[in-house]
Amino acid sequence: MKEKYRRICLVIIFIITSFSVFANLPPGFPTTAVILPDTLADKFPYYTDNEVCFTCHSSARYDYQNVETGKHLRRLMPNDKILSREIYYSSVHQNFSCTDCHSSEFEKFPHPAELIFEEHPTCIDCHGGDESYAQYHFEEIEIEYRQSVHYGHEGDGFSCWKCHDPHGYVPTVRRSDDFSEIVMFANDMCLACHTNFDRYQLLTDHQELDIIQTHEWLPNQALHFNKVRCIECHTRINDTILVAHQLLPKSEAVQRCVECHSQNSILMATLYKFKSREQRKTGFFNGIIINESYVIGANRNEYLNILSFVLLAGTFFAIAIHLLFRVILLNKSKHGK
Amino acid sequence: MENKLYLYPKWIRSWHVLNALLFIVLIATGLSMQYAGASGWLLPSGADSTAGFFLMSFGAAVKWHNIAAIILSANFLFFIIGNGITGNGKHYKPGEKGLIKNLYKQGRYYAYGMFKGEEHPFPVTEKSKFNPLQKVSYILAMYVGMPLLILSGIAMFFPEFIINKIFNISGLLINDLVHVTTGFILSLFMIIHIYTCTLGTKSSTLFKSMITGYHEGH
Numbered sequence: 001m002k003e004k005y006r007r008i009c010l011v012i013i014f015i016i017t018s019f020s021v022f023a024n025l026p027p028g029f030p031t032t033a034v035i036l037p038d039t040l041a042d043k044f045p046y047y048t049d050n051e052v053c054f055t056c057h058s059s060a061r062y063d064y065q066n067v068e069t070g071k072h073l074r075r076l077m078p079n080d081k082i083l084s085r086e087i088y089y090s091s092v093h094q095n096f097s098c099t100d101c102h103s104s105e106f107e108k109f110p111h112p113a114e115l116i117f118e119e120h121p122t123c124i125d126c127h128g129g130d131e132s133y134a135q136y137h138f139e140e141i142e143i144e145y146r147q148s149v150h151y152g153h154e155g156d157g158f159s160c161w162k163c164h165d166p167h168g169y170v171p172t173v174r175r176s177d178d179f180s181e182i183v184m185f186a187n188d189m190c191l192a193c194h195t196n197f198d199r200y201q202l203l204t205d206h207q208e209l210d211i212i213q214t215h216e217w218l219p220n221q222a223l224h225f226n227k228v229r230c231i232e233c234h235t236r237i238n239d240t241i242l243v244a245h246q247l248l249p250k251s252e253a254v255q256r257c258v259e260c261h262s263q264n265s266i267l268m269a270t271l272y273k274f275k276s277r278e279q280r281k282t283g284f285f286n287g288i289i290i291n292e293s294y295v296i297g298a299n300r301n302e303y304l305n306i307l308s309f310v311l312l313a314g315t316f317f318a319i320a321i322h323l324l325f326r327v328i329l330l331n332k333s334k335h336g337k
Numbered sequence: 338m339e340n341k342l343y344l345y346p347k348w349i350r351s352w353h354v355l356n357a358l359l360f361i362v363l364i365a366t367g368l369s370m371q372y373a374g375a376s377g378w379l380l381p382s383g384a385d386s387t388a389g390f391f392l393m394s395f396g397a398a399v400k401w402h403n404i405a406a407i408i409l410s411a412n413f414l415f416f417i418i419g420n421g422i423t424g425n426g427k428h429y430k431p432g433e434k435g436l437i438k439n440l441y442k443q444g445r446y447y448a449y450g451m452f453k454g455e456e457h458p459f460p461v462t463e464k465s466k467f468n469p470l471q472k473v474s475y476i477l478a479m480y481v482g483m484p485l486l487i488l489s490g491i492a493m494f495f496p497e498f499i500i501n502k503i504f505n506i507s508g509l510l511i512n513d514l515v516h517v518t519t520g521f522i523l524s525l526f527m528i529i530h531i532y533t534c535t536l537g538t539k540s541s542t543l544f545k546s547m548i549t550g551y552h553e554g555h
Contacts, residue, residue: 219399223496257395258373296513297373297395304514308521315525319532322447329452 044089046097052107053098057083064109087168101166123160137241144238144245154203162203163189173242179227179271186229186243217255232260232271261297344466345550349425352416353547357527359412362405364524369398371517403494410487416479428466429476439469451536461552471533474526482523489516 041047056062060082063074088094098106101121105112127138145151150158160166172185193199194211215221233254235244259266345353369392392398420426442458447470450458459468467475492499492512500508537543538553546552 220496257399261370261395262373296370299510299513300371301514304518311521311525315528319529322532325452333454 040085040089044094046095047089050088050098054083054085054088057081058085083167091166091168091170093166093169120159120161120166123164140238140241141245144236144241148235148245148247149249150203150247157203162193182271183227183229186231187225190230214250228260228267228271232267237266258297261295263297263300265295265297267295342461342463342466342552343550344461344463344552345547346423347550348415348419348423350547350550352412352419355412356409356416359405359409360523360527362401363409363520364527365392366398366402366405367517367520369393370395370402373398406487406490410490413479413483413487429472429480431472431476436469436473440473443468443470447533447536466552474530478523478526482519482526485515486519486523489513489519492516 044050056064056077059077061074061076063072065072093101103115103118105115124138124142127133127136128142129139145160150162170185172182176182176185191211193203194209200206200209212221215224218224231244231247234248236246236248238244238246254260254266372392373395393401420429439459446455446458457468459465461468489512493516496509499512502508503511534543534547535541537546542553
């Protein structure tokens, strides 16, 4: 009986929420049915408004009615226009309305043709000069970005959004304690273009690069790719911002092993920058790294270091004493007999 | 009285000299990696500099460490197989009774007896070419230390196979500590081994034995 009652309630909620979405749609607007998770609608202020867009832009196809002929039609949605609700509502921009960044003209369907030339705001357009974001140093990020090889090569053709998806961006470095997640999230941004020729061609006329081959000099390549971010070697270290944004030309990338594999490892100023103040493993140089990895040369154990010097010195001392006795006795026997 | 015994056939001498040379390369390259970027008269003066007296750049160290380690592992296999085929392995069996007492006797001789002109407590014979101290230290070095060193080294060659966490401690860390510690202990063993080789009838006698194959003296 309870189950039956629950089902009736769900149907009523579905009808009401569906109606509230579709009630806003202009004539001819696509009406592909979607079930709204009501918990999300309660949680995010623009959830219902945004459904006007998500109704089509969350699936591979969309249905609409041709207002002139009255025909019902079905079309494929281009891949780069398909968004995921789950990802969007987990991202930093989850509380935004689509029309906060996009033209309100998109509320018309068919969308006006001139919208294809719509300029998208970049990070600094919203976050620049804003006190509430001062701690993230967006202005510094902008300066670094304009000095980076990406901006240098592509100028205005490149933008924040080429790497950071505005519909899914999560500040993983700040939010996550899982370094594997941080590394994977960061490297996925680079590999999205640097291993995908279609995307790569959007920005350059260069031939596709073979990442595996260009990194052939790097021992244990797979381990490096899994444990450190591309930007550890491919950006200039910046003390102010959490993640360096000045992508360097290939010729200036770090290729000297000791930059990481030493007591003064640059990893402490990059990947482990802020975490290093929070967690330490007593006794190890650059101990924070040991929570996640082990870097030869950077993670010597202080106590084992001392112990090894003591044992080595002790061994030589014992040998010296033994040798001394042998020499003394040899002299004695020479002079005595 | 001159007592000459042919104890070290060619295959053992070849294995031994190769093992010694490779170990020196492995110590130099291992230290170069462990202390990469540090400075000092023994060390390269800067990042990837080759200005050190004994050590080298990290990149070169990795390459030569790997090459020497592969040859060392093959040489170790050669030693184990050789011991099995020729019967040389019997010298590494500790099975005798009173081992602790014999170890004490040999230790006392090195620390005291030899200075008093006492006779060697365990003279070298064809059936027993190692004294109890040699036997125990060689067993530990060759049958415990070397396999540990080689296995942990192979694991570092293929780190993707190392268990990520062992009791919530990084598997890489444990593996590396085992490798570095074992390498260090075997290096100490080598230093002591070289010194004890000066304890023959003359300081050079035992070194000569490893070239000619003939053991002279006690």
